[in-house]
Amino acid sequence: xxxxxxxxxxxxxxxxxxxxxxxxxxxxxxxxxxxxxxxxxxxxxxxxxxxxxxxxxxxxxxxxxxxxxxxxxxxxxxxxxxxxxxxxxxxxxxxxxxxxxxxxxxxxxxxxxxxxxxxxxxxxxxxxxxxxxxxxxxxxxxxxxxxxxxxxxxxxxxxxxxxxxxxxxxxxxxxxxxxxxxxxxxxxxxxxxxxxxxxxxxxxxxxxxxxxxxxxxxxxxxxxxxxxxxxxxxxxxxxxxxxxxxxxxxxxxxxxxxxxxxxxxxxxxxxxxxxxxxxxxxxxxxxxxxxxxxxxxxxxxxxxxxxxxxxxxxxxxxxxxxxxxxxxxxxxxxxxxxxxxxxxxxxxxxxxxxxxxxxxxxxxxxxxxxxxxxxxxxxxxxxxxxxxxxxxxxxxxxxxxxxxxxxxxxxxxxxxxxxxxxxxxxxxxxxxxxxxxxxxxx
Amino acid sequence: xxxxxxxxxxxxxxxxxxxxxxxxxxxxxxxxxxxxxxxxxxxxxxxxxxxxxxxxxxxxxxxxxxxxxxxxxxxxxxxxxxxxxxxxxxxxxxxxxxxxxxxxxxxxxxxxxxxxxxxxxxxxxxxxxxxxxxxxxxxxxxxxxxxxxxxxxxxxxxxxxxxxxxxxxxxxxxxxxxxxxxxxxxxxxxxxxxxxxxxxxxxxxxxxxxxxxxxxxxxxxxxxxxxxxxxxxxxxxxxxxxxxxxxxxxxxxxxxxxxxxxxxxxxxxxxxxxxxxxxxxxxxxxxxxxxxxxxxxxxxxxxxxxxxxxxxxxxxxxxxxxxxxxxxxxxxxxxxxxxxxxxxxxxxxxxxxxxxxxxxxxxxxxxxxxxxxxxxxxxxxxxxxxxxxxxxxxxxxxxxxxxxxxxxxxxxxxxxxxxxxxxxxxxxxxxxxxxxxxxxxx
Numbered sequence: 001x002x003x004x005x006x007x008x009x010x011x012x013x014x015x016x017x018x019x020x021x022x023x024x025x026x027x028x029x030x031x032x033x034x035x036x037x038x039x040x041x042x043x044x045x046x047x048x049x050x051x052x053x054x055x056x057x058x059x060x061x062x063x064x065x066x067x068x069x070x071x072x073x074x075x076x077x078x079x080x081x082x083x084x085x086x087x088x089x090x091x092x093x094x095x096x097x098x099x100x101x102x103x104x105x106x107x108x109x110x111x112x113x114x115x116x117x118x119x120x121x122x123x124x125x126x127x128x129x130x131x132x133x134x135x136x137x138x139x140x141x142x143x144x145x146x147x148x149x150x151x152x153x154x155x156x157x158x159x160x161x162x163x164x165x166x167x168x169x170x171x172x173x174x175x176x177x178x179x180x181x182x183x184x185x186x187x188x189x190x191x192x193x194x195x196x197x198x199x200x201x202x203x204x205x206x207x208x209x210x211x212x213x214x215x216x217x218x219x220x221x222x223x224x225x226x227x228x229x230x231x232x233x234x235x236x237x238x239x240x241x242x243x244x245x246x247x248x249x250x251x252x253x254x255x256x257x258x259x260x261x262x263x264x265x266x267x268x269x270x271x272x273x274x275x276x277x278x279x280x281x282x283x284x285x286x287x288x289x290x291x292x293x294x295x296x297x298x299x300x301x302x303x304x305x306x307x308x309x310x311x312x313x314x315x316x317x318x319x320x321x322x323x324x325x326x327x328x329x330x331x332x333x334x335x336x337x338x339x340x341x342x343x344x345x346x347x348x349x350x351x352x353x354x355x356x357x358x359x360x361x362x363x364x365x366x367x368x369x370x371x372x373x374x375x376x377x378x379x380x381x382x383x384x385x386x387x388x389x390x391x392x393x394x395x396x397x398x399x400x401x402x403x404x405x406x407x408x409x410x411x412x413x414x415x416x417x418x419x420x421x422x423x424x425x426x427x428x429x430x431x432x433x434x435x436x437x438x439x440x441x442x
Numbered sequence: 443x444x445x446x447x448x449x450x451x452x453x454x455x456x457x458x459x460x461x462x463x464x465x466x467x468x469x470x471x472x473x474x475x476x477x478x479x480x481x482x483x484x485x486x487x488x489x490x491x492x493x494x495x496x497x498x499x500x501x502x503x504x505x506x507x508x509x510x511x512x513x514x515x516x517x518x519x520x521x522x523x524x525x526x527x528x529x530x531x532x533x534x535x536x537x538x539x540x541x542x543x544x545x546x547x548x549x550x551x552x553x554x555x556x557x558x559x560x561x562x563x564x565x566x567x568x569x570x571x572x573x574x575x576x577x578x579x580x581x582x583x584x585x586x587x588x589x590x591x592x593x594x595x596x597x598x599x600x601x602x603x604x605x606x607x608x609x610x611x612x613x614x615x616x617x618x619x620x621x622x623x624x625x626x627x628x629x630x631x632x633x634x635x636x637x638x639x640x641x642x643x644x645x646x647x648x649x650x651x652x653x654x655x656x657x658x659x660x661x662x663x664x665x666x667x668x669x670x671x672x673x674x675x676x677x678x679x680x681x682x683x684x685x686x687x688x689x690x691x692x693x694x695x696x697x698x699x700x701x702x703x704x705x706x707x708x709x710x711x712x713x714x715x716x717x718x719x720x721x722x723x724x725x726x727x728x729x730x731x732x733x734x735x736x737x738x739x740x741x742x743x744x745x746x747x748x749x750x751x752x753x754x755x756x757x758x759x760x761x762x763x764x765x766x767x768x769x770x771x772x773x774x775x776x777x778x779x780x781x782x783x784x785x786x787x788x789x790x791x792x793x794x795x796x797x798x799x800x801x802x803x804x805x806x807x808x809x810x811x812x813x814x815x816x817x818x819x820x821x822x823x824x825x826x827x828x829x830x831x832x833x834x835x836x837x838x839x840x841x842x843x844x845x846x847x848x849x850x851x852x853x854x855x856x857x858x859x860x861x862x863x864x865x866x867x868x869x870x871x872x873x874x875x876x877x878x879x880x881x882x883x884x
Contacts, residue, residue: 021590021736031657032589129587135737137587144586145571145579147474148463148757215473277743280722285884294463295577295744295754301719301884302740312737315590442727442743 003036004322007067009089010079011044011051014103014130017311018077020053022318029315035322037315043067068093075321077314078102087111094119094126099325101317103130103310109204109220112211116345125324127317132205133158135309136302137316138288142212149292151213154252155438158205160284160304161189161196162228162248166236166269167282170245175233188284198227199248199267206250209288210265214254216348219265223250224353226268230433235363238404239435242361242389244271245279246435255351262351271361271437278440289440297442354413359388361435362407362419365400367427368392373403376422383418385410400429406437445478446764449509451531452521453486453493456545456572459753460519462495464760471757477764479757485509510535517763519756520544529553536561536568541767543759545572545752551646551662554653558787567766569759574647575600577751578744579758580730584654591734593655596694597880600647602726602746603631603638604670604690608678608711609724612687617675630726640669641690641709648692651730652707656696658790661707665692666795668710672875677805680846681877684803684831686713687721688877697793704793713803713879720882731882739884796855801830803877804849804861807842809869810834815845818864825860827852842871848879 006022008015021029022039030036041059043066061067068076068089076093078100080086086107090100091114100119102108108115108128119126129139133156142151157163161183168179180197183189195201207220228248239246249270255262272279277299281287286304291297303309366372373390380387389406407415415434422428448464450457463471464481472478483501485508503509510518510531518535520542522528528549532542536557544550550557550570561568571581575598584593599605603625610621622639625631637643649662670690681688691712697704714721719741723729728746733739745751808814815832822829831848849857857876864870 017736025590025592025736028592029590136740137583140587141579141583141742144762145582145758146754147761148467148471148754150467150470277719277722280719292754294459294467294750294757296748296751298578298742298744300583300740300742303738306738308736309738312588312590312734315736316587319589320586 003038004318004325005038005040005072005074006077006318007040007070007073007075008042008077008079009064009067010081011042012079012081013307014310014314015042015044015077015079016051016053017307018079018314019055019058021311021315023053029319033319033322037318037322040073041067041070064089065092068098069096073098074325075099075101075318077318078104078107079314080104082106083110087115090115091118094122094124097122097124099124099126099321101127101314101321103128103314105131105201105204105208109207109218112208112218125321127321128208129317130310130313132208133286133288133300134160134302134304134306135312136286136288136300136304137313138300139212140316141298141300142209142290146290146292146295146298149294151254152291152293154209154213155278155289155440156202156206156209156250157247157278157281157285157287158202158250158304159196159248160286161193162202163281163286163304164188164284165197166228166231166246166248169231169233170236170240173233173237176229176231197229199225202248202250202267206252206265206267209250210252210263211345213252213290214263214348215345216263217345219350222265222350224266224268228269231269234402235433235435238363238391238393238402239271239361242406243274244437245274246270247272247278247281249278249438251438257351257355260349262349264351264356266353266356269435271435273439276440277442291441297440299442354411354416356412357409358412359409359437360407360415361437362405363433364403364422365429365431366403368401369427372425372427375425376403376405376428379418379421380405380407383410383414385415385418445480446760446767447480447482447514447516448519448760449482449512449515449517450484450519450521451506451509452523453484454521454523455749456752456756457484457486457519457521458493458495459749460521460756461497461500463753463757465495471761475761475764479760479764482515483509483512506531507534510540511538515540516767517541517543517760519760520546520549521756522546524548525552529557532557533560536564536566539564539566541566541568541763543569543756543763545570545756547573547643547646547650551649551660554650554660567763569763570650571759572752572755574650575728575730575742576602576744576746576748577754578728578730578742578746579755580742581654582758583740583742584651584732588732588734588737588740591736593696594733594735596651596655597720597731597882598644598648598651598692599689599720599723599727599729600644600692600746601638601690602728603635604644605723605728605746606630606726607639608670608673608688608690611673611675612678612682615675615679618671618673639671641667644690644692644709648694648707648709651692652694652705653787655694655732656705656790657787658705659787661792664707664792666708666710670711673711676844677875677877680805680833680835680844681713681803684848685716686879687716688712689714689720689723691720691880693880699793699797702791704791706793706798708795708798711877713877715881718882719884733883739882741884796853796858798854799851800854801851801879802849802857803879804847805875806845806864807871807873808845810843811869814867814869817867818845818847818870821860821863822847822849825852825856827857827860
């Protein structure tokens with residue numbers, strides 16, 4: 001049976017998961033593939049430790065260059081993470097004619113427009129299923145399963161850490177800071193959680209999803225991004241009373257403005273109706289909802305992170321590429337899987353956030369004086385923003401109290417113009433919370 | 443640009459949907475595929491009608507043989523449905539070297555073991571994504587996205603008619619017969635609904651899913667099958683009080699019994715915890731939950747039927763096959779998508795239903811006499827079946843009343859042995875309802 005020779009860069013959690021599959025599931029995969037995947041070599045900076053796995057048949061090196069330039073490797077799995085040196089190693093591997101599979105969303109989001117054309121030039125594939133949605137085969141579903149559709153919208157719960165925190169805040173009525181601390185102790189959140197909780201990781205993934213959905217260039221820097229760190233237990237309670245749940249969503253939609261294509265891309269905490277499928281995705285689970293002009297709504301749910309689920313997606317990419325490799329060390333394509341070699345992706349403009357249409361949840365902290373709600377409502381009315389609901393939970397003579405408003409639809413630009421006038425009111429404090437609300441077909 | 447020439451058998455709802463995609467999305471698909479799909483010909487018994495679609499460039503025939511034997515067609519889409527003449531036409535198309543795509547679950551469930559090897563012999567592909575889960579790309583996810591996993595279980599809500607009826611019964615507190623009638627009037631259920639409501643359609647789909655999951659032969663005839671027609675509004679209410687919802691599930695799991703592989707396959711109304719993802723799949727939506735040894739739990743949700751969603755899946759298969767076709771009329775494989783040409787599927791035995799392990803919801807109609815619950819409980823205890831919950835809603839001196847019991851786990855054989863003794867009790871009527879209960883990881 002012909003053989004595809006694999007090298008792994010980075011023996012961290014996911015690297016060891018990928019190695020484990022290549023070793024433990026070798027015969028199962030060979031039966032399905034008609035070819036053998038063989039783990040030939042792996043590189044990691046620290047080799048003096050117990051890997052919990054028999055790597056005696058694997059050539060180990062502390063220098064990734066040994067792998068990306070090796071003559072006896074057909075495919076390199078990059079699991080170092082981050083921008084550099086991952087970018088350099090991947091580029092070198094491609095230049096040496098090796099296929100690449102990576103779980104590195106930061107790399108693809110930031111350097112995809114360099115690496116994807118480079119791979120195309122050298123006739124090799126880059127697989128990055130594991131970079132979006134962890135174990136969920138959502139890029140495959142999007143690019144192949146829905147290939148007959150024009151994509152109408154993509155919604156994703158793409159960060160397990162945020163979803164874990166929001167779920168726990170809701171279930172326990174706990175505040176953000178306490179739950180974050182617990183998540184850090186459990187290993188669900190990093191010591192510096194910024195990438196996760198401020199929405200940057202979600203924006204990485206959304207920029208990749210949008211590019212694959214709309215055949216556009218990856219524009220991570222243009223994704224509007226807000227995180228979950230300003231949300232309080234009281235907000236979660238108030239939202240629940242209104243029939244919603246807060247999820248950190250990545251949202252991408254195509255638009256046609258005066259005949260020009262534009263793409264809406266935004267990441268922010270979002271009010272999701274309790275009855276929606278996306279509201280039921282809890283803890284560290286991820287979900288991607290893709291709607292197409294023929295298929296209507298589809299939802300893909302699974303583990304968004306973790307050694308074994310992420311490794312499952314990494315090796316699925318390896319098998320997809322192995323399937324289309326000419327055998328015995330050649331890297332020549334037989335038939336590239338759709339989207340692996342980037343097709344001619346267009347440079348499509350991003351819709352300015354000011355033009356995005358939404359409904360809003362607004363939480364103001366106000367001095368409880370007569371006329372304050374009237375003053376706020378009047379400014380909103382000036383901007384033709386009508387209200388679906390208003391609530392003020394408690395009354396207090398000296399402390400500021402929360403006033404919550406749910407608006408009907410308007411543009412972000414119009415809302416922000418109204419908000420700047422409202423914040424200037426003497427009875428309204430500056431720390432306003434603006435959440436956006438979405439409806440779903442399912 | 444090279445061209446794949448397509449013929450359609452059957453211009454019913456889905457046939458017209460497939461034709462519509464091939465015509466309306468031609469340039470979008472060509473951009474993604476690098477090849478053009480061209481609808482060359484279509485056959486239908488009745489051509490004298492308004493198709494609602496410009497088919498002037500398509501050769502129309504009232505004889506499917508014109509298409510399955512035509513020299514200028516590379517791929518035949520079979521959308522006639524049913525066993526015959528669909529089977530004959532598909533066999534002839536394969537023998538004439540044409541790839542085949544079908545949405546016909548009955549055909550693949552019943553004749554897959556003839557047609558898949560025939561396709562392999564002639565070096566052509568059979569795609570049948572649309573036969574399971576309508577528009578959801580679940581076979582692709584299973585065979586390719588989770589290819590690195592040993593599959594541990596498959597659960598499916600696979601029949602939109604049943605799910606629509608059960609959802610409506612719950613929402614409206616309505617009885618089965620009334621909702622069925624409404625579903626028939628709305629076109630959601632056939633005039634003869636047997637295939638749908640008695641679980642046969644679900645069993646067709648489950649037998650295909652099981653085969654693809656476990657690399658086993660398709661054994662539709664061995665699927666244990668029960669439908670939803672015995673469920674009352676009262677059962678749905680009682681189940682809801684216990685924290686569950688009734689879904690018609692197809693369930694497949696692998697077992698190893700004394701060193702021998704066996705596959706559990708069953709279709710029946712099932713108690714699903716309200717908090718489970720599968721409980722949230724309502725109306726005519728379908729969902730497939732696949733759990734693997736690395737990926738853990740994944741769920742795929744979407745429209746299980748309908749012209750446009752089903753056609754989306756049909757054309758995804760066409761694109762997958764077109765991608766790996768050598769161009770310009772050749773049918774030679776370049777690299778078959780995994781599982782399209784059936785690998786060596788094993789003849790794996792089906793686990794006898796008596797050996798299946800489950801928890802049970804039992805509804806007895808009893809004469810409200812002292813000691814009847816004690817008598818039933820005592821027989822269950824004899825069979826070492828312990829109870830999680832017992833309830834008797836009303837008391838009535840003359841009419842029979844419902845007693846509901848929720849059991850802990852036991853085997854079906856043991857449960858049935860106990861049930862035959864319970865039914866023999868003079869105070870217990872014969873129309874007992876037995877529902878099975880499942881737990882889910884997500």
